[in-house]
Amino acid sequence: MLNVRIDQFIWPAGIEDKVRAKHGLLREEVEEAFFHQEAKSRRIGDRYMLLSRSAGGNYIVVIFEFAARTVTVISARPMNNREKRLFRRK
Numbered sequence: 001m002l003n004v005r006i007d008q009f010i011w012p013a014g015i016e017d018k019v020r021a022k023h024g025l026l027r028e029e030v031e032e033a034f035f036h037q038e039a040k041s042r043r044i045g046d047r048y049m050l051l052s053r054s055a056g057g058n059y060i061v062v063i064f065e066f067a068a069r070t071v072t073v074i075s076a077r078p079m080n081n082r083e084k085r086l087f088r089r090k
Helices: 015-023 027-033 081-088
Strands: 008-010 040-044 047-053 059-067 070-078
Touching (some): 015 027, 027 047, 027 059, 047 081, 059 081
Parallel strands (some): 008 070
Antiparallel strands (some): 040 047
């Protein structure tokens, strides 16, 4: 995630199951998206939004909090077409 060291990921109760059931994304691919070389993030209030890809090529949006080198995943889902266009911009 853009030159930031991440030591751990926290998934609050129920989030991992929701992301898998509702959006078909696995924990591993959401976490690996933070290390994709073209990952883009932006601050939205007290949280952040990550636009990235998994190693398998899935385009992913992750809403998260970041403090003390720890990412707390709030939500994750596949990108919509508008987000894909934004992500692909250089």
